[in-house]
Amino acid sequence: xxxxxxxxxxxxxxxxxxxxxxxxxxxxxxxxxxxxxxxxxxxxxxxxxxxxxxxxxxxxxxxxxxxxxxxxxxxxxxxxxxxxxxxxxxxxxxxxxxxxxxxxxxxxxxxxxxxxxxxxxxxxxxxxxxxxxxxxxxxxxxxxxxxxxxxxxxxxxxxxxxxxxxxxxxxxxxxxxxxxxxxxxxxxxxxxxxxxxxxxxxxxxxxxxxxxxxxxxxxxxxxxxxxxxxxxxxxxxxxxxxxxxxxxxxxxxxxxxxxxxxxxxxxxxxxxxxxxxxxxxxxxxxxxxxxxxxxxxxxxxxxxxxxxxxxxxxxxxxxxxxxxxxxxxxxxxxxxxxxxxxxxxxxxxxxxxxxxxxxxxxxxxxxxxxxxxxxxxxxxxxxxxxxxxxxxxxxxxxxxxxxxxxxxxxxxxxxxxxxxxxxxxxxxxxxxxxxxxxxxxxxxxxxxxxxxxxxxxxxxxxxxxxxxxxxxxxxxxxxxxxxxxxxxxxxx
Numbered sequence: 294x295x296x297x298x299x300x301x302x303x304x305x306x307x308x309x310x311x312x313x314x315x316x317x318x319x320x321x322x323x324x325x326x327x328x329x330x331x332x333x334x335x336x337x338x339x340x341x342x343x344x345x346x347x348x349x350x351x352x353x354x355x356x357x358x359x360x361x362x363x364x365x366x367x368x369x370x371x372x373x374x375x376x377x378x379x380x381x382x383x384x385x386x387x388x389x390x391x392x393x394x395x396x397x398x399x400x401x402x403x404x405x406x407x408x409x410x411x412x413x414x415x416x417x418x419x420x421x422x423x424x425x426x427x428x429x430x431x432x433x434x435x436x437x438x439x440x441x442x443x444x445x446x447x448x449x450x451x452x453x454x455x456x457x458x459x460x461x462x463x464x465x466x467x468x469x470x471x472x473x474x475x476x477x478x479x480x481x482x483x484x485x486x487x488x489x490x491x492x493x494x495x496x497x498x499x500x501x502x503x504x505x506x507x508x509x510x511x512x513x514x515x516x517x518x519x520x521x522x523x524x525x526x527x528x529x530x531x532x533x534x535x536x537x538x539x540x541x542x543x544x545x546x547x548x549x550x551x552x553x554x555x556x557x558x559x560x561x562x563x564x565x566x567x568x569x570x571x572x573x574x575x576x577x578x579x580x581x582x583x584x585x586x587x588x589x590x591x592x593x594x595x596x597x598x599x600x601x602x603x604x605x606x607x608x609x610x611x612x613x614x615x616x617x618x619x620x621x622x623x624x625x626x627x628x629x630x631x632x633x634x635x636x637x638x639x640x641x642x643x644x645x646x647x648x649x650x651x652x653x654x655x656x657x658x659x660x661x662x663x664x665x666x667x668x669x670x671x672x673x674x675x676x677x678x679x680x681x682x683x684x685x686x687x688x689x690x691x692x693x694x695x696x697x698x699x700x701x702x703x704x705x706x707x708x709x710x711x712x713x714x715x716x717x718x719x720x721x722x723x724x725x726x727x728x729x730x731x732x733x734x735x736x737x738x739x740x741x742x743x744x745x746x747x748x749x750x751x752x753x754x755x756x757x758x759x760x761x762x763x764x765x766x767x768x769x770x771x772x773x774x775x776x777x778x779x780x781x782x783x784x785x
Contacts, residue, residue: 362753363390365393366383369381369389369408369412370386373412375409376409388749389402392514394419395752396423396729397619397729397731397755398507398619398620399513400737404516413516416514420512424506468553476544480508484537488501503516508538512619513614535622538610543575546650547575547644547648551648570659573659574656575655579609586611586635592604615640616644621733643729650729651756657694660675660687661691664690704726708740711744713740718736722734727751
């Protein structure tokens with residue numbers, strides 16, 4: 294590159310700097326250049342293309358989910374969706390469609406009483422599509438009609454379902470659908486075997502299918518709350534029912550990648566770092582949350598006449614459901630604020646990324662804990678199970694945690710300033726909405742129209758926000774061509 298400066302336009306100068314950056318990375322040797330190797334201009338164009346793919350991929354996710362919510366809102370607004378034959382209000386339809394699509398479970402209407410069979414089917418389809426992901430359904434649709442799946446769609450599938458390689462993303466998307474439907478079918482059959490003795494076969498089958506899908510998708514919708522059947526029509530402390538639904542919740546909260554990793558462990562006897570971290574944190578959070586929840590006076594006084602093993606089963610299921618699903622078998626509003634705070638923190642953490650669960654994800658929390666421990670011990674890198682965590686992974690975890698915390702604080706403050714009840718109750722509902730958990734202490738039904746739309750936005754962001762950040766940051770953008778001198782900042 295000549296040392297003299299010649300006048301160029303801004304775009305040409307930027308391209309020349311980018312080309313020079315990549316030329317500097319090419320080693321100098323006496324051998325003739327390989328014509329198959331891309332030159333600096335080609336590398337620059339590839340980087341620009343990757344940047345556009347990442348940004349457009351984020352918008353595909355946002356617009357796709359928004360379109361599903363819009364379709365669901367229109368369907369739920371139809372008179373057929375209500376047993377009375379009268380349409381529900383627009384804000385009720387938007388809230389319900391958003392809660393179902395984001396697999397949250399917060400409701401302003403009773404699913405069993407305020408919706409007809411048609412409305413319940415619409416809700417079930419929305420939470421199924423929202424749980425598995427509309428991208429996976431799009432891939433299946435493209436395969437059926439013979440359309441070619443674009444590279445951008447492959448990239449989004451890779452990020453949304455946790456594929457390690459781009460080449461296997463399509464097969465993994467179809468694998469997600471197959472495993473999801475299979476596990477839900479098994480869960481529905483097991484629940485039907487138990488419930489058929491309590492209600493007619495047809496009703497038992499419908500209820501079993503609905504709750505199996507709701508459990509696996511970590512949706513939190515149920516058909517028993519507020520009805521004469523009570524909490525799971527008397528099975529609220531039944532070990533069989535809670536075991537089936539709890540297993541579905543855990544499997545849905547793990548995600549397909551962990552399920553496949555556990556299955557492949559039978560013959561390769563190895564687990565990925567992601568699987569090891571998720572299983573460890575899940576066990577720690579479950580045991581710790583169960584121990585803290587059982588200290589609540591409600592289990593000693595409110596459930597005094599219930600056998601200890603049923604109380605333990607109820608508490609354990611509530612902790613498992615709090616992190617991901619929000620299927621309620623306890624009167625959350627009757628627990629102490631200490632127990633509610635535990636549930637709120639567990640909801641904020643959530644389950645595994647690329648799964649049915651919400652929250653900041655257990656992996657994010659695990660990475661940050663390891664990074665803090667490494668800094669406290671004076672280590673140069675964060676290490677877990679004999680593996681070093683890349684700096685890029687830590688940066689993504691910091692970004693997700695920071696943005697998520699700021700969102701929860703901002704939405705809570707907004708509700709508090711509008712006078713929507715005590716700030717703790719507002720914070721609990723906001724965290725439940727952000728984490729797509731569905732637990733409520735009764736404040737959601739008391740919100741005004743503006744506050745409901747605040748919760749709607751929080752549910753939408755909670756489902757797509759962390760994933761959108763990951764998609765946007767998944768590919769490296771063009772490296773900066775200017776390096777400024779470093780200077781430390783005082784911390785602590």
